[in-house]
Amino acid sequence: MLGAVVGAISTFLAGRFNLLQSMSAWRSGGFNSIVEGFYEPLWAVVVISIIAWIAADRFTVAGLGEETATNLGLNYRAVVLFGTVLVALATGITSVVVGFIPFLGLIVPNLVSMLLGDDLRRNLPWVALTGTVLLLVCDLIGRTVIAPMEIPASVILGVVGACVFIAIVVRNRARVSA
Structure with missing residues (x-):
């Protein structure tokens, strides 16, 4: 809303x-509008990602819930606020430079967690690598499907992301029902 x-x-x-x-x-x-002098703000996202990786253990504990995190001595509200600020900054910078990329932050972390578990410090590099590869593959498909014209990577990723998201929901619902 x-x-x-x-x-x-x-x-x-x-x-x-x-x-x-x-x-x-x-x-x-x-990536069709990315030129020299315009992509440099993305380096700030690299710094934000490194900060998130350093704080990953705290985010993992906060993911256990407020009561458990507080019992373990973690300031739950501060950690959640810090994580939200990091995500908002990274998302804002990326959106300004690249545009809106649907489903990437929704499906990639869930797929990696399904394969590797919930340890954020271990998963974060895999999430970054998987998201990068997925976005580049979608960009390449968008550039070659109707060449010499181009379909934005967000359109291709929107279709792929919607299909994968529906598959994740159906899989989890079937697993819960069983």
Whole structure:
């Protein structure tokens, strides 16, 4: 709901300042607009990822729930706030540079956790590598399917991500029912 409100305000402002075309290009995530001098903010995401990896044990404990984390001596609210700030910064920077990439942050961590367990410190490099490979494969498919035209990587990833997400939900529901 909040996303719809923010999107409506953004669209209104873009219309007032004749930026609707730029906004629609920004909303479709991909690498076709990335040029030298424009991708450098992504280095901040690398720094944020390193900070998240250092704090990964605290995030894993916080994932056990507020009561358990507090009993183990962790300031649950501070850790959750810190994690939320890191995710918001990384997502915001990535969205500004690359555009919106649907399902990537939803399916990749879940797939890695299904394969490797819930140890965030061990999983984080695998999540980064798997997400990178998946996004690059979607970008390559988008560039070759209707060459010389191009489908944004976000469209391809949206289709793939929706299928994988539905498969994860159905698999988990079948496992719970059994």
